[in-house]
Amino acid sequence: MELTSLDLLESEAIHIIREVVAEFERPALLFSGGKDSVLMLHLATKAFWPGRVPFPVLHVDTGHNFPEVIEFRDRTVERLGLHLEVGSVQEFIDRGELAERADGTRNPLQTVPLLDAIARNKFDAVFGGGRRDEDKARAKERILSLRDEFGQWDPRNQRPELWNLYNGRHTVGQHVRAFPISNWTELDVWRYIGREGIELPSLYFAHEREVFSRDGMWRAVGEVSAPRPGEEVMLKKVRYRTVGDMSCTGAVASEAVTVHDVVREVAASTLTERGATRADDRISEAAMEDRKKDGYF
Amino acid sequence: MSTVTETPLAHATLFRFATAGSVDDGKSTLVGRLLHDSKAILADTLDAVTRTSATRGFGGENGSTQRIDLALLTDGLRAEREQGITIDVAYRYFTTNRRSFILADCPGHIQYTKNTVTGASTADAVVVLIDARKGVLEQTRRHLSVLRLLRVPNVLVAVNKIDLVGFREDIFRAIEADLQSVAAEIGLPQLVVVPVSALEGDNVVDRSSHTPWYTGPSLLDVLETLPTTDEVERGLEPLRFPVQLVIRPQGALAPELVVADDAGAPLRDRRDFRDYRAYAGQLASGSVSVGEQITVLPSGRSATVIGIDFAGQSLQRAVAPQSVSLRLSEEIDIARGDVIAATGTFGEVSQDLYAELCWLSSKPLREGSKVLIKHGSKTVQALIRAVIGKLDLDTFGYEAASVLELNDIGTAQIRLSSALPIETYALHRRTGAFLVIDPQDGNTLAAGLVKENLRD
Numbered sequence: 001m002e003l004t005s006l007d008l009l010e011s012e013a014i015h016i017i018r019e020v021v022a023e024f025e026r027p028a029l030l031f032s033g034g035k036d037s038v039l040m041l042h043l044a045t046k047a048f049w050p051g052r053v054p055f056p057v058l059h060v061d062t063g064h065n066f067p068e069v070i071e072f073r074d075r076t077v078e079r080l081g082l083h084l085e086v087g088s089v090q091e092f093i094d095r096g097e098l099a100e101r102a103d104g105t106r107n108p109l110q111t112v113p114l115l116d117a118i119a120r121n122k123f124d125a126v127f128g129g130g131r132r133d134e135d136k137a138r139a140k141e142r143i144l145s146l147r148d149e150f151g152q153w154d155p156r157n158q159r160p161e162l163w164n165l166y167n168g169r170h171t172v173g174q175h176v177r178a179f180p181i182s183n184w185t186e187l188d189v190w191r192y193i194g195r196e197g198i199e200l201p202s203l204y205f206a207h208e209r210e211v212f213s214r215d216g217m218w219r220a221v222g223e224v225s226a227p228r229p230g231e232e233v234m235l236k237k238v239r240y241r242t243v244g245d246m247s248c249t250g251a252v253a254s255e256a257v258t259v260h261d262v263v264r265e266v267a268a269s270t271l272t273e274r275g276a277t278r279a280d281d282r283i284s285e286a287a288m289e290d291r292k293k294d295g296y297f
Numbered sequence: 298m299s300t301v302t303e304t305p306l307a308h309a310t311l312f313r314f315a316t317a318g319s320v321d322d323g324k325s326t327l328v329g330r331l332l333h334d335s336k337a338i339l340a341d342t343l344d345a346v347t348r349t350s351a352t353r354g355f356g357g358e359n360g361s362t363q364r365i366d367l368a369l370l371t372d373g374l375r376a377e378r379e380q381g382i383t384i385d386v387a388y389r390y391f392t393t394n395r396r397s398f399i400l401a402d403c404p405g406h407i408q409y410t411k412n413t414v415t416g417a418s419t420a421d422a423v424v425v426l427i428d429a430r431k432g433v434l435e436q437t438r439r440h441l442s443v444l445r446l447l448r449v450p451n452v453l454v455a456v457n458k459i460d461l462v463g464f465r466e467d468i469f470r471a472i473e474a475d476l477q478s479v480a481a482e483i484g485l486p487q488l489v490v491v492p493v494s495a496l497e498g499d500n501v502v503d504r505s506s507h508t509p510w511y512t513g514p515s516l517l518d519v520l521e522t523l524p525t526t527d528e529v530e531r532g533l534e535p536l537r538f539p540v541q542l543v544i545r546p547q548g549a550l551a552p553e554l555v556v557a558d559d560a561g562a563p564l565r566d567r568r569d570f571r572d573y574r575a576y577a578g579q580l581a582s583g584s585v586s587v588g589e590q591i592t593v594l595p596s597g598r599s600a601t602v603i604g605i606d607f608a609g610q611s612l613q614r615a616v617a618p619q620s621v622s623l624r625l626s627e628e629i630d631i632a633r634g635d636v637i638a639a640t641g642t643f644g645e646v647s648q649d650l651y652a653e654l655c656w657l658s659s660k661p662l663r664e665g666s667k668v669l670i671k672h673g674s675k676t677v678q679a680l681i682r683a684v685i686g687k688l689d690l691d692t693f694g695y696e697a698a699s700v701l702e703l704n705d706i707g708t709a710q711i712r713l714s715s716a717l718p719i720e721t722y723a724l725h726r727r728t729g730a731f732l733v734i735d736p737q738d739g740n741t742l743a744a745g746l747v748k749e750n751l752r753d
Contacts, residue, residue, distance in 0.1 A: 003310070003619065005311035008618065010620075011579060011618055011619050011620040012618070012620075014579075018577055018620070019541060022633055047577070048544065048551075049608040049609055050554050050570045050573055051551060052546065052549045052550065052551050053551075079552065081551075132390070136374065136387070140388075155374055155385060160415040160741055162418045162419075162730070162732060162741070162744045163419060163727065164618075164727075165672075165673075167741050169740075171738065171739060182388070185390050272341055289374050289375055
């Protein structure tokens with residue numbers, strides 16, 4: 001029997017998801033409606049078939065999300081009969097517990113509501129769709145990654161990860177982030193989405209949108225991302241490679257309307273996914289490392 | 298969705314390998330070279346590296362062959378850059394026309410045993426680097442000893458910086474002979490030895506014209522054609538299936554439960570799942586087929602496999618390392634931590650064992666310590682009855698010891714709080730391995746390899 005690389009990655013991820021569900025009291029899955037979290041949810045439905053996915057999903061809503069992604073999120077939760085827990089950046093800002101940044105980007109502000117939701121719900125394990133190919137800080141992340149009572153990641157004090165034996169032991173106040181698709185690349189994700197026929201929010205595929213150019217990316221015209229004087233608005237055919245906060249996520253010019261088109265486009269791409277479309281990762285060379293140490297996804 | 302399979306590599310296999318080397322062997326450069334030449338580095342990353350390289354004096358106007366500092370391609374965390382060290386294993390991904398690779402890039406200088414053990418535990422192959430100017434060092438012997446102990450199926454040695462010894466065959470042959478004699482001494486099979494220059498690219502991806510006397514394949518050619526651990530062991534080892542979970546949804550059935558045949562006609566409806574009960578897990582070794590007799594360990598009760606389910610698909614057969622759910626003919630008491638094995642392939646379960654412990658913690662191991670042991674999907678308490686001896690990695694012999702410290706490898710006698718289906722690591726790479734965990738803070742203390750099953 002010939003197992004393909006996708007079969008092997010799928011089998012590994014399902015093994016990890018089942019281990020976490022067996023060993024933890026209150027796991028939850030981070031679900032934003034982005035492709036990696038959609039993939040995670042798909043793997044979870046396969047892991048527990050014919051049973052229901054045995055944990056709730058958690059979304060940290062920046063308040064600047066694309067409306068079609070929120071609609072997709074709600075529809076998916078409804079379809080699978082899941083419980084959705086939302087941590088709201090906007091509510092923290094309204095209460096004066098978080099301050100809006102000068103650059104208007106809300107992605108780095110997600111850490112506080114995330115840790116709050118984890119503590120409030122007493123989640124002891126949180127599944128994320130992080131992949132090691134995304135960033136050099138992620139490249140050193142463990143599949144099960146221990147966080148202290150402040151949600152901090154300590155890269156110098158990580159447990160060795162041996163064979164496929166995962167050590168999820170933690171003490172009161174600590175929790176574990178679990179990354180079952182650590183070993184997948186962007187291309188693996190797209191090939192698997194194609195193979196399994198997984199539905200995604202429509203903005204992952206080429207569509208016409210009013211955009212303007214900033215920092216070499218196409219930014220959507222919207223309430224939170226208005227063009228500045230001199231930034232010309234155009235109607236262009238674009239798609240998104242990552243789906244984050246509208247204020248910092250850029251689109252790429254694309255003709256890819258099917259998963260197959262996207263796979264071809266990603267295979268031929270000369271830019272990394274985050275480099276092409278995430279302004280927040282361009283802040284500094286160690287932007288992700290700093291956010292992760294503070295408890296980010 | 299079948300259109301996607303037209304893209305190359307949709308069916309390629311996955312190959313995991315690790316690198317091991319001493320300081321300044323050029324490991325970062327070799328990894329950078331593999332990533333660069335296999336086009337795994339995209340333009341934005343390459344631009345950043347080229348800019349940094351220029352500020353460090355690379356790529357002058359004299360047409361130097363080296364435009365970028367390849368080692369920067371594997372540059373790690375800011376915490377590491379600030380201290381000029383590598384603190385942890387980093388995972389890298391690249392794809393060729395033949396395979397997808399997962400590379401565990403293990404730092405060489407500090408805690409090399411810990412990092413080599415970690416990287417090697419999941420590797421199908423390990424590439425050990427040595428400097429052609431220095432030949433076989435003490436650390437090379439130690440690396441090879443650790444790899445022998447962990448039974449890494451394929452060990453390759455890259456004799457790097459061959460350009461710095463003028464591409465001389467006699468130097469390479471002398472090192473190669475040294476390596477093969479060390480391998481024979483410690484019981485490793487014949488090594489694959491390749492002369493390379495990571496900096497100039499000789500024999501890394503393509504065969505080099507500078508070494509006409511070397512007729513073997515390039516390093517990447519070897520990595521592209523070696524069999525994976527599962528391919529090697531699948532046929533040799535009997536079924537071992539540690540049960541992760543019992544799937545018994547009763548009322549909590551998935552809302553979209555459809556079981557259909559290939560033509561889309563429904564085979565089962567929701568009522569048929571009312572009494573559904575299956576055992577979920579990943580095959581650690583071997584294969585399983587519908588109709589096969591199995592025995593549950595440690596209880597020793599037997600049953601027949603009546604179904605292999607995977608997310609609504611009914612399979613006739615599954616092989617390691619697939620994740621599936623097994624349905625059995627008898628309602629026997631099976632819980633997480635039990636192992637389903639092919640009937641007649643397992644002796645007796647035991648509460649006592651000897652094991653080789655690779656000690657990975659700064660907290661030393663002493664006789665009488667109480668620890669936790671995670672084996673397969675089961676965690677039990679254990680008592681370290683005695684530390685028997687410590688492995689001398691230079692001679693691959695044992696010396697007396699009563700304490701194991703960080704980076705030591707030694708033998709201990711262990712008593713378990715309940716019997717486990719323990720097997721020797723020499724025969725079962727996956728089911729002979731376990732973790733030693735600190736019951737106080739939960740940290741991983743050691744990688745354990747079962748040496749011998751003490752039955753009396």
